[in-house]
Amino acid sequence: MALKKTDLYSSLWKSCDELRGGMDAGQYKDYILTLLFVKYVSDKAKADLDSLIDVPPGGSFDDMVAAKGDKEIGDRFNKIISRLADANDLRNVIDLADFNDEEKLGKGKEMQDRLSKLVTIFSDLDFRGSRAEGDDLLGDAYEYLMRHFATESGKSKGQFYTPAEVSRVLARVVGITKDTSQDQTVYDPTCGSGSLLLKVAAEAPRGITIYGQEKDNATWALSKMNMILHGNADADILKGDTITSPQFTKGHVLETFDFAVANPPFSVKSWSNGLEHDYGRFEYGRPPEKNGDYAFLLHVLKSLNSTGKAAVILPHGVLFRGNAEADIRRRLLKQGFVKGIIGLPVNLFYGTGIAACVIVLDKENAVGRTGVFMIDASKGFIKDGNKNRLRSQDIHKIVDTFTRQIPIDRYSRMVPLSEIADPKNDYNLNLPRYIDSSEPEDIQDLHAHLHGGIPDRDLDALSGYWDAFPRLRAQLFQPNRPGYSDLTVDVSEVQQAILESPEFDEFTDEVGELVAEWFGAHRERLEEITADTLPNDLIATIGDDLLARFKPVPLLDEYDVYEQLMTYWHDTVHDDVFIIMNDGWKGAAEPRRITVDQGRRFSETPDLVVGSGRSAVKYKMDLVPPALIVARYFAKERAEADALVTAAEDAGREIEEYVEEHAVEDGLLAGAMDDDKINKVLASARLKVARHEGADADEVAALTHLIKLYNAEAVAKKAVKEAEAALNLATLKKYGDLTETDVRTLVLDDKWRTVITARVESVAESLTLTLIERIHELGRRYTETAGAIEAELEAVSARLADHFAAMGVR
Template sequence: MALKKTDLYSSLWKSCDELRGGMDAGQYKDYILTLLFVKYVSDKAKADPDSLIDVPPGGSFDDMVAAKGDKEIGDRFNKIISRLAEANDLRNVIDLADFNDEEKLGKGKEIQDRLSKLVTIFSDLDFRGSRAEGDDLLGDAYEYLMRHFATESGKSKGQFYTPAEVSRVLAKVVGITKATRQDQTVYDPTCGSGSLLLKVAAETSRGITIYGQEKDNATWALSKMNMILHGNEDAEILKGDTITSPQFTNGSALQTFDFAVANPPFSIKSWSNGLEQEYGRFEYGRPPEKNGDYAFLLHILKSLKSTGKAAVILPHGVLFRGNAEADIRQRLLKQGFIKGIIGLPANLFYGTGIPACIIVLDKENAVGRTGVFMIDASKGFIKDGNKNRLRSQDIHKIVDVFTRQTTIDRYSRMVPLSEIADPKNDYNLNIPRYIDSSEPEDIQDLHAHLYGGIPDRDLDALSGYWDAFPQLRSQLFQPNRPGYSDLTIDVSHVQQTILESPEFQKFTQEARAFTTEWFAAHRKKLEAIDETTRPNDLITDLGDDLLSRFKPVPLLDEYHIYEQLMTYWHDVMHDDVFMVMNDGWLEAAKPRKIVIDKDRKLFETPDLVVGTGRSAEKYRMDLLPPNLIVERYFAKERAEVDELTSVSEEASRLVEEYVEEHAIEGGLLAEAMDDEKINKVLASARLKRARHEGADADEVAALSHLIKLYNAEAVAKKTAKEAEAALSLATLKKYGDLTERDVQALVLDAKWQFTVTARVTSEAEALTLVLVNRIQQLGDRYAETLGEIDSECAEFESRVAGHLADMGVK
């Protein structure tokens, strides 16, 4: 079986568990990533004789496997890695982790066992076939570890990694496309582990020339390894402080690049310590001594060619802080260098929880620029543990809107420079000044409270629904008086009326039809998945087409529809595609027997179990779940099993009811109770004694009846279990009879298309709940007028007065 992304992730994270001990993530990540690197380059060298990485004798992962159980295993690991480093000029890059460190890894048997288990986990991973064209499994795994290490490292150590979702946004809004040439250059002056640069490279068809600088030695080493793992061995990553010691220079001038991306440390106070040469970077003003945000922005601006473009992540403060920063901001705006600003959600980054923004610079089109395009994307995210994360739909929407410069109410607009320069704004770029992203206030209508009726302005605000369902408004509401309407039905019947309306039925049918047509358009492409497929290109085509098909559909948000597909892709489809690419349809669909390793205690939840007890065989069906086989080929048998299961459950219910009725203190089954419990053994024993003792006839009859119920239950359970076992065996055998066409039909139609269609339909159905809740809220809010409330109060007062009078109280 091909190595799936999810399998790789779980194995890597288990390897972390082997190492954790007293180490924090900042320490054990070096060991894990070093082993990942050695394993990958060793496997690649076996598969590719032209690999750029030389794996010398005594410097491979196989040599590490040979050291398992050795008392000197740590020292041997260090020597193996050292040989690999020397052969590839990677000294002080891949050999930073000391595998013989007793303080971190333990002494004697402890370090011996720990490293032996660790290398065993990695030895099970085979990377020779994992680099399917266009799908960077290893790079994704490295990124997965980076994200987890950043999460666990806390605020002080999380800055080496820019979340992949944010990196994708920067790569796209900076202007990188499939047409970007390989000889064009991209630069990151604070590259960390290199994730941002690699996301830029991934946006191109043929790659791009990469330059980066990182001052932290360990993080620089991570970046070097990251580049090699992603197939960018030629990337030039240098060490040093970008502001005080820029490494990419031509004499007294900075080297310039076509593109730049960066996520510099926020508001660093020591940016100018040791600064000797300015390289003309501060021609538009010198940043304040205690805040380095603009130092990085100006460095990047100076590092761009005359046609250069950049995207930089900075804290929101750069948009509105005064004094020196206000002067710099004004000059940059007057020069036309700032193309756009994108406000991001808070708590996206590992180094800080404060909200940040993306500033997009564009030198090429600076002359004559008349405005700054702004996006407030602060509300588009999902909670992921203790962090927020951009969803696929958030990324796509930001990029679409920014690229097309689309105006969307409460989200985006082109802000004229004249508005920014107006004295009331004075070159302040704080996004809320220009985009009000707050939800409209839900205003209470005093006239409606006094005289009844629902305000028409509240109903008009639901225009998206009335556009989608033109007849529904008149079906639900009737005029009360000018400007107000009444519900034609009881408020409790609103949901059912909407769900049963022909227009809603038609709406959901059309949503399904759109999805069916979309899938049909791509079916041949999906049937043709093989080792040459580029998964990233495949899902891009699928996603973009789905989004465009739903764009004209009223009410439905095309980005929400897109998110349904992308969530399913990340959870299931990507692994499915990868298995088909590596093994073909038939092989990928074959059941995989689960082997339980007691020493490592790895266990997968089986999809199908054949047999019972110790002889039971457990299987996983990753591509083709058994329920799809059963639905297609064994529907009758499944119905019979379900019926037998119902009979078994009914038999169990009769036992429970009878026991509950009679196994109580003083009841007919009280004598058979043991510690307030009863079962067939106890009941049989008591029946035997009762007959011997000549006990009450009613008790004997009750015990006899209970035993009959127990026997009936046992027979029903046995029959259901045997039928289930027979069905499981038939299902397992059916896998061997399937043709490639059978597998494709089941996976493409019954699995992929069915799931995506169900998800799209759920989006349509969820919309009705929003409408129903709003109508119910308005109906309840204005259900009673002030006069009716007064009358009700007067009636209650009259009743109270009457009761008091009856009691003699005046």
């Protein structure tokens, strides 16, 4: 069975658990990633004799496995890694973690056990059949670890990693496409662990030449390993402080590149410490001594060739701070270097919670540039733990909007340089000056409160719904007076009126039909998933087509629809595709028996259990869940079993009702109670005593009836157990009878298409509920006029005065 992404994640994070107690994430990440590197290159060398990495005798992961249980295991690990490093010129890259450090790993037996457990976890992984080159399974796992390490490291050490979602935005808006040639270059002056550079490289399928620089020695080593793990062993990653000691120079002149991306540390106060040569970077102004944001931006600008393009992440302050930064900003804008600005949500980055932006630089056609394209994407994110995260739909919307320069109300617009230069703005680029992304205020209409009627202004604001349901507005509302309308039904009947509307059914049917047409158009492509499939290309193709098909549909946001597909892809379909690629359709559908060791290692929950007790056999169905088999082939048996379950539940309720009625103080079953509890054993014991003592006949009858009920419940539960066992056995047997065509039908139609359709339809349904809630709100708000309330108050006051008068109170 192929190694799945979820299994890989589980194993890697369990390996972290083995180390977490002795050190913080900033330290133990070096151990985990070193082992991941050694395991991966060792497996690849076995599968590919022409592997770029030479794994020498005594320098493989197998040698680590052989060291398990050895008293000198830490020292042996260090020597194994040293041999691998020496054979590949990777000294001070993969050998930074000391596996013989007693302070971090414990002394004697503690270190021996810890490292033995650690190597056992990694030995269960097998990368020989991994298609990481096409699918980047290992890259995803690396990101998974990086994200967790950054989360646990906190503010002081989270800067080595740029969130993958943000990296994807930069990689796409910087201008790299599938047509980018292999000899073009990309540069990251603060590359950290290299994640941003790799995302850029992933956008250039023909390849691109990679250059990077990183100041921190351990992080530089991570970047070198990361490049090798992703098939970019020839990437040129150098060490040093980019501002004071740039490494890519010719004399005192910076080398230039076609593209640059960067996520430099925010607002560094000591950026100029040790600075001797500015390399001509500050021709547009020198950044303030206590803030290095513009130092990095100007370095990137100077590192671009005459047609170079860059995307740089910086704090929002660079858009509006004054003094020296304002002068630099003004000169860059006048030169036309700033192509665009993208405002990001707060709390995306590790190490800071402040809002950031992406500044897109473009030297090509800078002289003729007359405006800056701005996007305020600050509202598009999802909460993920204690951080925010861009969703697939947010990434796609940003990239689509920027690359096509699409103006969207409250989201994006092309801002003329004349407007930016206007004295009221004075080259201040703060996004709220140009894009009002706030939601329209819900205005209370005093005239409607006084005289009734719902303002047409509020109804007009729901135009998206009336476009989707053209006849619904006239069905729900009628004119009251100019500018105001009344509901034609009671507020309490609005939901029923909308849900029963023929247009609602038509809209839901249209959504379902669009998904069916989209899936039908790609079904053949999905049927042909093989070992040569590129999953990232597959999801990009079908995802973009889904977006295009839903773009003309009124009311629905096509990016909301797209998110449903992408969420399901990441949760389920990605793993499905991966195991189909590795095992074929039929092989991927075969039940996998869970052994005791597997169950403990991955904590797997079985999908099907055959037998009971010690003889029970547990199975995992990675591709085709048993519910799909049952629904298609055993619907009758499932219905019969469900009927038995209902009968057992009814028998249980009958017992509860009988006990509730008679197990009260002085009740017929009181004698069978023990600590306010009653069961069959207690009832039987009391019945035996009652008969022996010649107790009241009614009590004996009640106890006899209760035991009869318990017996009936037991018979019903036994029938359920037998039916479920028979159904499970038949289901397991059916897996062996499935043809490849059967498997495709179960996966494509019963699983993928059904789930995606339901998810997309749920988007339409949630929008309808939003409409219902809004009409309820407006209806309740203006149902009672101020005059009616005042009249009611007067009536109540008059009744109260009458009551006081009757009581003699004046």
